[in-house]
Amino acid sequence: MMSRWSRRAFLAAGSGTAAVLGLGTTWALTASEEFPALRARWRTLILGEGFDPAAEPFRSRLADLGGTAGRYLATMAPAAGSLWPDLVYADREPDTDEESYAFSSRLNGSYGRLGTLAQAYCQPGTGLTGDPRVRDALLTGLGHLHDDVYHAGQVPYGNWYNWQIGIPQALLDLCVLLYDALPPARLAGFLAAVDHFVPDSVVAGYTGNSTGANRVDLCRVLALRGAVGADAGKVALARDALSPVFRYVTSGDGLYADGSFIQHRSVPYTGSYGAVLLGGLGLLFALLAGSGWEVTDPGRQHVFDAVERAWAPFVYNGLVMDGVSGRAISRGRAAGSRLQQDDHTRGHAVLAAITLLGQGASAAENARWQGLVKGWMERDRTSPPLADPTLSVPHLARLKAIQDDASVPAVPEPTGHRLFPCMARATHRRPGWAASLSMADRRISHYETGDGENLRGWHTGAGMLYWWGAASGGDQYSDAFWPTVDPYRLPGTTVSRKVLADGAGGDWGAAKPDVHWVGGASDGQRAAVGQYLKGLLSSLRAKKSWFFLDDAVVCLGAGITCADGTAVETTVDNRNLGAAGDAPFTADGTARSAGAAWSRTLTGAGWAHLGGHGGYVFPGGATVRALREARDGSWSLIDKGGSTAVLTRTYQTLYVDHGTDPTDAAYAYVLLPGATVEATRARAADTGWLSVLANSNRLQGVSVPSAGFTGVNFWFGGTAGALTASDPCCVVVCEKADGTAVIVVSDPMRMRTGLTVTWRRAVTAVMSAPATLVSSATGAELTLTFGDLSGTAGAGQQVTVGLG
Template sequence: MPPSPSRRTVLLAAATAPLALSAAPAHAADAYDAYDTLRLTWRDLILGTGFTPTAEPYASKLAALGASARDLRATMAPTSGSLWPDLPYADPEPDTDAESYTYSGNLGTSFDRLRRMTEAYAQPGTGLTGDTALRADVLTGLDHLHDQAYNASRARYGNWYHWQIGIPQALLDIDVLLYDHLGAARVAEHTAAVDHFVPDSAVATYTGTSTGANRVDLCRVLALRGVIGKAAAKLQLARDALSPVFPYVTKGDGLHADGSFIQHTYVPYAGSYGAVMLGGLSLLFALLKGSAWEVTDSGRQVVLDSVEKAYAPFLFNGLAMDGVSGRAVSRGVQKADTRGIRQDDQLRGHGIMAGIALLGRSASTAEKARWEAMVKGWIARDYFSPVLTSPALGVAQLARLQAVQDGAASPAPEPVGHRLFPGMDRAVHRRPGWAAALSMASNRITYYENGNGENLRAWHSGSGMLYWWGAAFANGQYSDDFWPTVDPGRLPGTTASRTPLTDGEGGAWGAARPDVRWVGGATDGTYAAVGQYLKGLSSTLLAKKSWFFLDDAVVCLGAGIHGRDGTGVESVVENRNLGANGVHAFTVDGSARSTALGWSATLTGARWAHLAGHAGYVFPGGATVKALRQARTGAWSDINKGAVSTPVTRRYLTLWFDHGTDPTWATYAYVLMPGATAAQTSARAADTGWLTVLANTNDQQGVRVPSLGFTGVNFWFGGTVGAVTASAPASVMIRESGDTASVCVCGPLRDGAAIEVTWRRPVSAVTSKGPSVQVISTGSALTLRVAPGTLGAVHKAVVQLG
């Protein structure tokens, strides 16, 4: 009896035979052509079109891709339990969940490496283009991983994400690029494996791990499975399963009407999961456009609107602000990333820009024009990390951005104004020359997210962390190894107990949330009053914190600072990353202070301070603050167990209020002036009439700036501050301009209870108001009754002054 043919012989024979099309409709060739068209469309989307492979930056990227593929090919060694020696994926009943997660992650990385090798085969200019031996190696690797790990009879272990999203996306991309060389048997095996791990039930309900960005990723898997297997039902399911992503939500995962994006129920995530969702939708919309499965749900307009409502507000000079990137801020360079590409705010921003450029293909002409103007402006201003040579972008993404750069759009400038995002306890303030962002926490939004061993020490990043960047300076503040080197107990803007915390303190996946509701603020779109009732993470710390965002400054107040942990409590004015070798002059009340590392001082009665190249700081009435210059060394692996552990050192200038051990109702006040010169800072400190602190107590905090017509009050409890009275907890912002004024009110408790606000200022008429605002009286004083609702929205009236 002749020996049975080997699996390799069967597959090689199948590769030359007509592909079995049992999943396709019975009516014939034109249906098959539709799948082939989609497959070729996807090939163009992931490889790119319209670029010259011998021109830069493509030539260098393609050469690097080829070099990486050669290295991977040389080290690939199929054996039981691994395809590469450094990536064992066997799961012989691991002792811990962490081991199981490692195994599943290694399996996912093995598929990623095969995809990279396949890209080197398929792309021009790699030195391996069309290399039949490389193709054979990839097929060998695919067969090995199928037989041993990713097949229809295998039970998953470790992290669900790898089995349902990471691995099948890599596998199906490879199948698209090598389709003509797979053969019917491989296609059947691969589609069966995907069906096993990603059944239709994965998108049957919009819950759990099948929401937001995850849902979009799952739909990408289902769509490509439909393309490869020529299955109309899978494509229809993928398209239809996108629909639950589109509507606005009022809590939890997804896009909120105020522009917030949440993932993992409690985590602001526009810069990471939101970016994945945007990128995934841009790809799927482009793939299915013009086909029988085109996404026509009218809800897709919410996604198109999100470009300007949810993403653009968090991009500044091309970087994506860290306060909406969750645990992704801790990633640095990952151990298994053979490309050595790090993650940071700059590179996350580049990915969002590429997603916006692609989504433009599915937008209206007007939307596309606006977006291309924004993207072109970001490209022009990103001096710290040039977009068109970004190491984080592939050839296809760069080609699309280059097309925008070469297009007719005029670069749009950075906008000016203030945006509040009550759905995720965030605020963004933009002025000519600088921008700032504020991160807070409540019973709705976590202090910070850790998980999978990532972002282990960002404990206080929701405790009022105040980020800021200059238009032409300090854009690398958080990009330049900030997170592994900064003192995690002294994040800028925060108030925190020095109580020692453990890695991952408070629980994973956003579990760490304070039991507080009063977080929010009021804005007229230009200025703002924002407040946070703070309860410290795993401490007895209490504090009331307010920020008043103005023209060239942010006024910062703290009150009710109280703790009984037997440790010190600090409020951090600043903690600037000065780079690896930065020596920036630091001046206090006109006197230069030491530039030596290790210098520290207690600045008694300080009225102002200035850090050259960064900002000025004013202390109304004088204050005692501490200052420290130091070099701090850390490694990304200190805060992320999956990151490379090479130590890095950065220099810092830290400025803080020391409230002492177990403070009782302590306070602070300071004015941040980004980009100010020493002369401007000194002049502001000398102008005692510029700012009046109306209140800074545990009950209310408020300021008035007459030259701006600005009054802002955060009423932690109802009461009267200056000329303003509120009947209940509220944030009130008033801005006078000539003979008109705008009155903005927010109910941060979100309990729906009515709030009456009286402003003792002659008002002749209310000229406009929102539907939630009722006019009680005008004349010698204005009284409004506001029905604030439960979403933290701002309610506005415009009045004629008497």
């Protein structure tokens, strides 16, 4: 129940910045009084409420905040071109674009340090709370940065983001926190600077840099500019400019109907920019709720729906999967920073954003989301969210409230499969483990680099298969994986060993393979997924398929051809064993010593097992290379702003060497996450469990009779087992114990105007079908004829039948 904030109660609470409006409050104020109310609410949003500063985790966090602010206070030294000696932003003309970017980032960092000082000044328990020295330093610093560079008339340089989002957001937050202490002339100058760099025209069209998460950030600037400057038009503009963010898109940046989220036109970004979008919308919904500018566009329901359709599938035990975090995967630790960023810290930001967004959603949605968040928090034992130093005090306060609320039940991890055709991604979740697949096609980039980040992420879109287990995996990709792993041997990928330069292919996801057939079909629990692979700056071509089942992933590759003059390899797996690297390895019953560096060629291998991780089965036997090695690296090698500290991690690698310039090479293996040695041996001995129906350049398919599963990727149409397709498509058949079967057909190429699929199995009736099915025939076999599938965006067309 929301309480009414009356004019009398508001005025009794004190001045505009001192009044504390709880976030469940509406108000009945005159127009001129709404602006102080907005500022008061924003103050609450960015400082937090309802926490005990003397209790953990707040006591330590606030003390650390005070310590950091004290160091900034002691070292501030205003000079031409800098506010701190180590953050020179404009002492001369930059010589290169890279230097220009660095200068603008340091200017942004200077405002960030002022923000830290302001938090220490306003938060309780910092040791600097209300200290006039801090207030005076803030006024001096803000004035210096304004007079020196961030003012109306200044020509921006370097990264546009710093001038239009990073700096104005920090500046306006400071204006709210210091509102009563700012001389009117100074405040007017700050607002004029914001107007200069962020004019209304930045949201005139939904294009360029003004889309998705960036649009939400720009709207935050405009809304706060209106609140601080008492400009109703600015606040209204910010509210209205959010509407394009709510709509489903069919190309470029934004949310898609299938749950995909894209930023930078072609990069899956649910875990990074997506968290920014959710958090930004949560802040704006909360800020404007109950005011004359409340966000009422019914399209915002798409955002609420996306919490469970788009974000939750990529959050696992508190982490967010790296396959949807773009170049952010390389931001492990910045030079000179004590803070580590990884899949868990990014996941915690998503949890915090969902919690905040819930305040603007329905009571039922908020209750469900709190249960999801509580479950993720409880299961994140690798990196507990409430111990995350990257989370702000307000985020911690909101998460702590959920943890302590006994009325909120923790929701367990779900099971099931989700395909995201519009961003070439898939997730698979089973009891005790989860997996994620990253691919690339003509719409989705091989990878993203930019700003000197993610310089060696070249092959992350070449079929990288991430997986996390119950006994291991919580820190599989967060424990210095990216700076130490061999970038040519990412798990699941098929790549040419052709040497690539840092940032090869171009910035901002410029490199996309010219392929159409990438996608799959799923009944919601199992799936067939395929990728026609073209290598980055390489002649490599391959057909790759994955069949996601109850306790396994069957992986097939065929048509592997290359003329780069280099070796081509398929990496079955490459597990990070940490600094100790002592997991035992067994192949066909023969154990290798744990911990020591070694390499071995497994000729005719039937199975292998890695202790504490899982098993691998090679149907029919295979020649596989096994390698245990310690690898050194540093974050600075993959991110120019990263730490230069040398890190060492041990890896257990299994890979298939296809040789130099292979022609029509192939592979087949089964991944068994979490399986024991005994279970792996038994699966290898059970030759009837899996039937590989086809593994060629034309079609790939498998059948698992005990599961009633058949999946086929028809690259050119044809016949595999009991299935025939007239044209390229993906088909999944799942027979049920109740005498029915589900057939799911998709057109990953998005080009079919007609398609016929035949299943040579007795069928009595078609029980349900989509509108795309134009005719069917039952009896001794089933024939399904589909019409135009080109507009289905690669989504599966599900037909349920009764079996004879």
